[in-house]
Amino acid sequence: MTNLFDLSGRVALVTGANTGIGQGLAVALAEAGADVALVGRSAADETAALVRAAGRRAQLIGADLSTIEPVQAVVDRTLDALGGLDILVNNAGIIRRADALDFSEADWDAVIDTNLKSLFFLCQAAGRHMVGQGKGKIINIASMLSFQGGVRVPSYTASKSGVAGLTRLLANEWAAKGVNVNAIAPGYIATNNTAALQADETRNRQILERIPTGRWGSPSDLGGAAVFLASSASDYVNGHILAVDGGWLAR
Ligand code: NAP
Secondary structure, three states, X not given: OOOOOOOOOOEEEEEOOOOHHHHHHHHHHHHOOOEEEEEEOOOOHHHHHHHHHOOOOEEEEEOOOOOXXXXXXXHHHHHHHHOOOXXXXXXXXXXXXXXXXXXXXXXXXXXXXXHHHHHHHHHHHHHHHHHHHOOEEEEEEOOHHHOOOXXXXXXXXXXXXXXXXXXXXXHHHHHHHOEEEEEEEEOOEXXXXXXXXXXXHHHHHHHHHHOOOOOOEOHHHHHHHHHHHHOHHHOOOOOOEEEEOOOHHHO
16 A cells, blocks of 8 residues: 655755754654755754664755845755755744843844744745645644744744744645645744743643643654655645644643
């Protein structure tokens, strides 16, 4: 029987792949058969070793996605080095915390530029290639704050709500051209991004009390959703924001 989840022969590009969720997703895609371009500002040597240990090719591509300047080169280098581009995972992201009354323009711009602007233009650059070849899979990393307001993270909430909207818009434009655009909305995942929350005893307890599974997620908890959205198994799934949250949104 055909394995609908097999990614053999596909090339994936994952941003922010040196650590956390990006590393987990890159490894999951490699274990399902994909070669992976590991894109980011910190070298993803550890992730490359894990991808190669899974028997797949890894290509390191240095890029600072706080501006859109490197976006086209990132796509071109992936095509040159790995011979194709079938799957884009827009994972790189940052967060800045401050009361809305005090929030600075610098913290607004930094988060919007990385989480939303670079994400859109990377979708555009990859999308031109994917629409041209008549197939492709784009997975944007959204958040619980694509659905909820949050507190003290205005630019993050704006960016991740924007990611959900853009995912739907791009799905509308490209679904008929063979390109699936979807998002994964992780719940509370133990990474550098959430280290401050995990270390805050009160917030940690409040978070755990609300998660039906009663635990933080790990990057590997997101791998199945990524393989699904990257594979033929999701060919009729378009513009969906898939929460992988241990039940958080069900509460
Ligand atoms: P993380 O451990 O802090 O990883 C963030 C990744 O993004 C790192 O690889 C980082 O590279 C990269 N990055 C940040 N700014 C960049 C830039 N200017 N150029 C290139 N790469 C850049 O956080 P994470 O938790 O894995 O987060 C990954 C994604 O999941 C983010 O979009 C985040 O918003 C989202 N998310 C996380 C959670 C969670 O609970 N952890 C929940 C919902 C959504 P450096 O190491 O070089 O900084």
